[in-house]
Amino acid sequence: MFRFKEILIISVGFGIILFLLFSFLAPKLLGKATEKVALVGRFSTSELPYDILHLIGEGLTVLDPAGNPLPALAEKWETPDKGLTWIFTLKSGITWQDGSEVVANPAMYSFEDVEVNIIDPKTISFKLKNAFAPFPTVVSKPTFKRGLLGTGAWSVKNVSLAGEFVERLEIGDREGNTKIYKFYPTEERSKLAFKLGEVDEILDVVDPRPFDKWDTVKLKEEVNQKRFVAVFFNTHDALLSDKKIRQALSYAIDKDQFVGSQRALGPIPPTSWAYNSQIKPYEFDKKRAIELIGGQSLDIKLVTNPFLLDSAEMIAKNWEGVGVHTSVSVSSILPEDFQAFLVMYDTPSDPDQYSTWHSTQFDTNITRYHNERVDSLLESGRSETDFETRKKMYLDFQRYLLEDAPAAFLYHPISYTIIRK
Known part of the structure; x- marks a missing residue:
């Protein structure tokens, strides 16, 4: 009997030791997830992408x-x-x-x-x-006690800076999982890093090529409704100061030709509480475009960035189809003096777009658009605290803006995530 008790005690003790050893060693033996992720952009520690900030704070x-x-x-x-x-x-x-x-x-x-x-x-x-x-x-932006010490489930383990910008950020959770973010100045540079094995994932990719042909890569795609692609018109240009010409160019673009994307009607995304689905849609209408042009001989210079060149060439073909001679050029920065500029725009979380469309905002209102009624709605909209009154102001803002057509709103683009299998 004594021998049995002795064996039982030893067995229980051995089991406890095994349990403790397994609890301590299992994470090391089984391994925890480590994600190496690429992002494009230059960010200071206080201006990191919101998705990262919300993990740590x-x-x-x-x-x-x-x-x-x-x-x-x-x-x-x-x-x-x-x-x-x-x-x-x-x-x-x-x-x-x-x-x-x-x-x-x-x-x-x-x-x-x-x-x-x-x-x-x-x-x-x-x-x-x-x-x-x-x-x-x-104040939805995460706040921190000091540095990047927050309240989130993930905490910062290491930050590497290149000057004032973050080059590498390592965060970990309570289970020992790790995310390593590496930041690159261009999408092409992030793709090279993927090819070299520096990262195993690239977020928010505009152009998935060449990885859309790779068998060893998984592509995830999602329509980004908080981002739109539009042609911004310089309303101070001698030709484009005429609202009828801007409307004609908007009607002349076939919005259905941008495969895989979702139609964008205006500057406020369909996810927003202030979205107006009843605004002027500018459906493809060659006949109406030709009527508005009224037999004039028009020449337009369309500028875009490298990622939107394919879309720009489609638009140029549409405009040529209604008699508008169009030349396309590429620029990585906003030209100082342009006629038409095809660009991708990230919308703010709140419908307040004062900085983009108010006539006093010379640095950010790139169309130089001026409409006193729109100015008034933008001023009132950002100060009115009654929800329903404020909502009506932004519904009206979209209606008047689309009537003036300072931009041709085209589509919400696809955002790709590239993942190594």
């Missing part, structure tokens, strides 16, 4: 797919003076990745011309110079 709010702000670090917020002051109450029990509790801190966000006040450890207020309705959307 949270904002006071978080946005739903329609762009509405929801509670994140803050459990609630209010504006007692119609958008001039915003007061946020923080949730209890949330900690930074170093274990300390998240409390209100003036360093959470740094905005120019914004007065930050700490009311108590759980309440922070922001006083603005002018009423700004989208402010809860702005």
Whole structure:
């Protein structure tokens, strides 16, 4: 009997030891996932892509797919003076990745011309110079205690900089999985890195070639509804200052020829709460385009970037089909003085597009578009805090903008992810 008990005790003890050893060694023996991912762009540590920032941190709010702000670090917020002051109450029990509790801190966000006040450890207020309705959307950007120490499930293990820009970022989760992001200046450079084995995945690729022919590569594709491709017209150009000509060029483009993409009607994405599906669609209509041109002899110079050259050549062919002589050129930067510029545009989460279309925004309103009614709607839309009133303003904004046709909105492009099998 004694011998049996001895064997039983030894067996149990041995089992415990095996369990502990397995718990400690299993991650090392089985291995944890390590993803080596390429992204195109130059980013400082404070301006990393949102998808990465949201892995390692949270904002006071978080946005739903329609762009509405929801509670994140803050459990609630209010504006007692119609958008001039915003007061946020923080949730209890949330900690930074170093274990300390998240409390209100003036360093959470740094905005120019914004007065930050700490009311108590759980309440922070922001006083603005002018009423700004989208402010809860702005503070969806993750905030950090210091550096990139956040509240997310992933924490930063290592950052390598090239000057002021991030060259390599390594993050890990609690299970020991690792993501290594490498940043490249061009898509071609990221593709070379993939070929050389530096990375096993490339995110947000515009042109999947040559990997669409590789058997060892998996392509994932998704229509990016928060991005559109459009021809922006210089409304100060002698020819394109005429609204009828801009409308004619919009009608002359066959929007169905861009295979695999989704039709874009206007500047606000269909995912947005402010999307207007009833705006002027400018369906392909050669007859209407020719009528609007009215027998004039027209010459247009269309500029685009290398990735959109195929689309530009299709558009040129369409315009030639209605008697508009078109020359296409390629530029990697915005030309100082252009007639028509085919470009890809990322829309903001909020429908406020003041910087793109308001007549006072000389640096960012590249079409030089000026319409007093649109200006007024953009001004009111960013200050109005009543949701339904604000929504109507943006519905009207889209309607008037499309009537003036400062741009021909074409399609939402496909975004590719390239993955090594």
